[in-house]
Amino acid sequence: MSMGSEEKCSALNGKYELGRLLGHGTFAKVYHARNLQTGRSVAMKVVGKEKVLRVGMMEQVKREISVMKMMKHPNIVELHEVMASKTKIYFSMELVRGGELFAKIAKGKLREDAARSYFQQLISAIDFCHSRGVCHRDLKPENLLLDEEGHLKVTDFGLSTFSDHLRQDGLLHTTCGTPAYVAPEVIGKKGYDGAKADIWSCGVILFVLLAGYLPFQDDNIVSMYRKIYKGDFKCPPWFSPEARKLIAKMLDPRPSTRISIAKIMESSWFKKSIPKSLRTNKEQAEDEDNVEKGKETETMNAFHIISLSEGFNLSGLFEEKKKVEKEELRFATTKPAGSVISKLEEVAKMGNFSIKKSDSSVRLQGQERGRKGKLGIAADIFSVTPSFLVVEVKKSSGDTLEYNQFCCNELKPALKDIVWTSPTGSSVPTLSSGC
Secondary structure, X not given: OOXXXXXXXXXXXXXXXXXXXXXXXXXXXXXXXXXXXXXXXXXXXXXXXXXXXHOXXXXXXXXXXXXXXXXXXXXXOOEEEEEEOOOEEEEEEEOOOOOEHHHXXXXXXXXXXXXXXXXXXXXXXXXXXXXXOEOOOOOOHHHEEEOOOOOXXXXXXXXXXXXXXXXXXXXXXXXXXXXXXXXXXXXXXOOOOXXXXXXXXXXXXXXXXXXXXXXXXXXXXXXXHHHHHHOOOOXXXXXXXXXXXXXXXXOOOOOOOOOOHHHHHHOHHHHOOOOOOOOOHHHHHHHOOOOOHHHOOOOEOOOOOOOOOOOOOOHHHHOOOOOOOOOEEEEEEOOOHHHHHHHHHHHHHHOOEEEEEOXXXXXXXXXXXXXXXXXXXXXXXXXXXXXXXXXXXEXXXXXXXXXXXXXXXXXXXXXXXXXXXXXXXXXXXXXXXXX
């Protein structure tokens, strides 16, 4: 994303001096910048307009930016202003220098009082935004930053929809993360309450802070889905009774009975050592006189432009050895097993494969000899819930390159209509075969 000096001047109106590149993700480059009027350092995130226009979201962007400008809270990364040139959108944001909270977990679990302090700040930020009709929907490790004083800063609040529209194939890599922070009702693709889903994610975060590992962890992704859907986890013995009780109420798989933020803040564990700096929701509301009444009850989607970090890969923390990359593909679907089998039968006919099938598996056998013999493919269908299936496709014989080419050129295009795309973009993973 190169920028000419003429465009920089016209877009930034001489107000900011752009410095070194701090980092870049899929959708944005982030520069250190200095406000020439105040001398304040900021993070300047730059996004191409064409990406926004391509997905038809310009009006939503404008509306959500106006909401984000109201999100002034000590534990939320502040959006100072938005500028634009003919081809770029510029976001002047609070510069947070302390790194990610979860980098601390690499050294081991936190003491309970330290975990409580971070959790109190997280809940304060979420309570504030929920009171303004904004849900995060994508709480995960890389969205929890620390400033130089060690204060928690939540980023990407109300900004995660952008990634939905830029990831259309529904086939996700294992390296993109795990569904470990996602509420079961989101995985099940039911209509869901964004505020309730945020509370679940906060429960997972609190568990990790106290335990040093994830509550829902399994080498088999289907087993992990099932554990999340059932709320199947165990607290380690060092958790206090109050912490166990609170986490169990937050990780209730039924959103209708899951604890509310108000009740979290009333819990005995939360109320221990509440810092004076944490303002109540009422005090925050009084400080925000400029909030438009019409938007206080409107639930906003998120827009994932404001993302400096490309993510913190937790696999190294929770797995004793690195997994060997497998020649396999996974995808999720809400279609019945019969529809999946029918699609695979169509693929077999087009690709000159013989086929063997059962109610939960399909075996394709190539008729032509390749570089390492005939290509064989096995597809197994697992039921996570009655209406949510995970399909695992593996190479059973033949050449890996030929298998990858088949997946990219034949299999993925054929399955496009039945593959489920996650409502939170990066939240639910699938495996790619290397396209």
